[in-house]
Amino acid sequence: MSRPIIEVKGLSKRYLLGAIGATSLRVEFQRLLSRLRGAPAANPNEFWALRDISFDVQAGEVIGIIGRNGAGKSTLLKILSRITEPTSGTAILRGRVASLLEVGTGFHPELSGRENVYLNGAILGMTKREVRRKFDEIVAFSEVERFIDTPVKHYSSGMYVRLAFAVAAHLEPEILIVDEVLAVGDAAFQAKCIGKIQDVSHQKGRTVFFVSHNLAAVSQLTERCLLLQSGRLAYAGPTERALEEYFVSDQSMPSTSFDVSERPREHSMGQTARILRLRFEKKTPQFGPDEPLSFIVRVRSNADLTQLRTSLTVISNEGAPVGSGFSADTARLRNGETVDLRVQLPQPRLAPGHYHCDVSIGTGTPLTGLKEYDVVAKAIQFEVLAARSTSGTISQWQHNWGKTVYSGVTSEPIPPGAG
Amino acid sequence: MSTKVPSSPEVVIQATRGFHLVAWRDIYAYRDLLWLLVWRDFVARYKQTALGPIWHIAQPLVTTVIFTVIFSHVAALSTNDLPPTLFYLCGLLAWNYFSQTFTSTSSALVANANLFGKVYFPRLVVPLAGVFSNFISFLIQFVTFLVFLVLYRLGHPAATCGLGWSALLLPLLLVQLACLSLGVGLWLAALTAKFRDFAVLSGFIIQLWMYVTPVIYPLTQVPSQWRLVAAINPVTVPVECFRVMLLGNGYISFHLFAVSIAATVFALFTGLLIFERVEKTFVDIV
Incomplete structure (x- = not known):
């Protein structure tokens, strides 16, 4: 050297x-x-x-x-x-x-x-x-x-x-x-x-x-x-x-744990069941480009619930919703019980940048009709990091390409006469 | 990835102890910046003004008129038998160059604190640029003075005032004025960086200074036993010399000149030392 x-x-x-x-x-x-x-x-x-x-x-x-x-x-x-x-x-x-x-x-x-x-x-x-x-x-x-x-x-x-x-x-x-x-x-x-x-x-x-x-x-x-x-x-x-x-x-940095139990709710949400806390299992609120988004939601129930599901809406830093997802409504909670639910989004396909999520608990799906017990806006915040390409340079995601990364895009020649 | 070990000189950054003289080589490396700053000072000052560079002439002319009315006619101060207009124009020619350079130098650090806090270049480049850009303004005033002199001589064929051979030494006198105003200005720049009191003071100083300098009166009006003391004010001799050279009228002696040069050298040398000392860390205190 x-x-x-x-x-x-x-x-x-x-x-x-x-x-x-x-x-x-x-x-x-x-x-x-x-x-x-x-x-x-x-x-x-x-x-x-x-x-x-x-x-x-x-x-x-x-x-x-x-x-x-x-x-x-x-x-x-x-x-x-x-x-x-x-x-x-x-x-x-x-x-x-x-x-x-x-x-x-x-x-x-x-x-x-x-x-x-x-x-x-x-x-x-x-x-x-x-x-x-x-x-x-x-x-x-x-x-x-x-x-x-x-x-x-x-x-x-x-x-x-x-x-x-x-x-x-x-x-x-x-x-x-x-x-x-x-x-x-x-x-x-x-x-x-x-x-x-x-x-x-x-x-x-x-x-x-x-x-x-x-x-x-x-x-x-x-x-x-x-x-x-x-x-x-x-x-x-x-x-x-x-x-x-x-x-x-650094405790003042974007944390990995979010206490939302005391946050005011709209429309008397959070009565039947309430989201107390959300946290990431990793040390930093950062995810790689292909990494599943995963976090844990602590819920306290004030009634016997048999069909609880979680849903989340990912919102970009600019405030635009990127997409939403609903889990199956299979969780069961007894009155007075507090449980941790692991929420996972296997393929978020998010472009590099900062995001937050609105998280809700309720019952039903968009097909069967939705009933929410609790909704927390800006419940978690995280960052998606850019990919590092093999050549050492960085694949730069352009702002005007949107917020979703499509993977598996193909482009192949059609043999002449085949169409 | 090609990495070559650069051949550029090593820069060692550490705390300076004591006093150091100017790194002239550094300043030479930034000579393009020096000229651009001179040009900027000159051009930018008069952008979006209706009269533009005419201001260089208007200001001393108006001052001359006022001086002529007040000091010559109302107060009846002697002008050594010279026409008052030429007497004041000539005195102001030297004085304005001194006072403008003094002012621009003394505000150099504080006025550019934001720039100095963001990028490194030899700080002395800024006051030096002032020395040169004020020189352009001097040249314009000089030409104005010559025009007035010629007009006067045309109107008064019998008059004796005019340029002597000694006028050829004028450039040397200008160098002295430049060194002097730079030296004194650097002192004030350094002091202003630490104590804002001096920002207020410098305007006041320059106002009073003019009255202890023979701008509105000839040196011969000073009692002869006090002239050597008057020469300790290093601007006295150059201003008087201007009149000797350009109007062939004034009082000058070797002793006075020696005292003035010594005072100039002292001011410049100590000014550079104190400035170089302060500029190293002055961004920490503004």
């Missing part, structure tokens, strides 16, 4: 809580006075945003950084992109670094798209000649050809972001640092951005540092992740393990 392209050793960053934000002259003067009098410095409120972080990155790797808000992700990126200095420790970068902590940094609203491409390119570290060479490519990627000579203040926010990302995407650094930029733009454009980042790492062999709260994007893009917890490196390793560690360690 060659020398790592990034070598980080014992990196720490301390903020003085009193000193965050400019102090006033008066406060500083008082501080100086008290120091002169020999009093202890009145500022013991230090806060370590990063503490003793060490890791290596090999050339061509795509590294994800995950962690809660305030875990130190942004501080780490700021240090690596030289925006601020560490308090102690070193980081060695062997290659040109470009950081993309926000798209459109330095765009000037009064200047035209063309002028801003040059300006923004230069801010990001490109020379004028480099920008000129890639100009057509940048404009084509951004899809704003017609408006390239219009001041960007007249752009729609989508055009603005597309142009800004296009400039950044055509940087050719050895190390690319990307933070949350995918939070902007519509789904189709996000997909395009992810594609571009993959392209940069796989085809061009560049090193990419990727920070995002979009865990689906992290798991698609990266093979290795650093997990930060309150400024310390809690885990470094394969993305799947890192994500698992993240969910296990």
Whole structure:
């Protein structure tokens, strides 16, 4: 293995809580006075945003950084992109670094798209000649050809972001640092951005540092992740393990258990029988592309029931119902009894993304007529992860392809004359 | 997947101890950005204004008219027998370059805090761009001044004021003014980053500063034993020199010049040191 392209050793960053934000002259003067009098410095409120972080990155790797808000992700990126200095420790970068902590940094609203491409390119570290060479490519990627000579203040926010990302995407650094930029733009454009980042790492062999709260994007893009917890490196390793560690360690993350017993119901639902709790049996609320969706519903009955069934409606993140399913009505519950029912959807065929389910218990089927005892909206939430193709690239699901993945689609030639 | 070990230089990131002088090589690498910022400063300032670059001329002209009325006619301050309009135009030529560069430099860090918080490039590029874009504005004012000088000479064939051979040294004087305004401006930029008090102060400072500089009065009006003290204000000598070079009228001596150069070098050197020190971590405190 060659020398790592990034070598980080014992990196720490301390903020003085009193000193965050400019102090006033008066406060500083008082501080100086008290120091002169020999009093202890009145500022013991230090806060370590990063503490003793060490890791290596090999050339061509795509590294994800995950962690809660305030875990130190942004501080780490700021240090690596030289925006601020560490308090102690070193980081060695062997290659040109470009950081993309926000798209459109330095765009000037009064200047035209063309002028801003040059300006923004230069801010990001490109020379004028480099920008000129890639100009057509940048404009084509951004899809704003017609408006390239219009001041960007007249752009729609989508055009603005597309142009800004296009400039950044055509940087050719050895190390690319990307933070949350995918939070902007519509789904189709996000997909395009992810594609571009993959392209940069796989085809061009560049090193990419990727920070995002979009865990689906992290798991698609990266093979290795650093997990930060309150400024310390809690885990470094394969993305799947890192994500698992993240969910296990982090109680505020999408949980795997949902207590709905106290939730208010509509139309006096939940009297005869009531859903108390729903939970996933796995450690994370995430499912692979071909994985059956399965969870456990705890039901308490206030009557003798002989024909109880469960039903669920899967609803996409945008609020559109994707589909519904009904179990057979075979469960039997005695008055006062509490039972756990395992609900399974063997082939959900869901496109990658976030979903929630409305879950109900009742009796009857759509054919025989339905009677509901209890309905819980948004009872569970989960995520379907994207497939990782064998070639190492990611099969990108396009937003406008819908929410259902059809499997077993065939396409075969018909022999001439057979029809 | 082709991975090649890049030949680019190693960047070592660690806490800087003490003071460091400017990484000029870094700034050279970003020279394209420097010119684009100069161009942006100049172009963007007057987008969607009706008069555009005419503002560069209008502002000093209006000021000159007001000075002529108030200081020359009402207060009857001496202009050393020079026509007041030319006297003030010439003084303002030097002073405006100084004060504009001082202002743009002193606000460079705080005004661009958002940009600096998102992307790295040598911070000094921004104040440097101000030095150059204000130079363009200087050139426009300079031409205006020359037009007025020529018109005056045409109207007064007997007049003696005018450019001497020493005017050829004007570029050197401009370099001094640039260094000076940059140095003092960097001090304020660094202080403003930490204490917002200075954002309020810098406007005030520049206002008062003009009155201790011989812009509206000639240096000869200062009692001779105080002139050396006046030269500690490093802008005094360049402003007076402008009049010597462009109008052939003024008072200058080697001693005054030496004091002024020394003050300039001191301001620039310490300004760069303090700025370089603050820029490393200033995004943490804005």
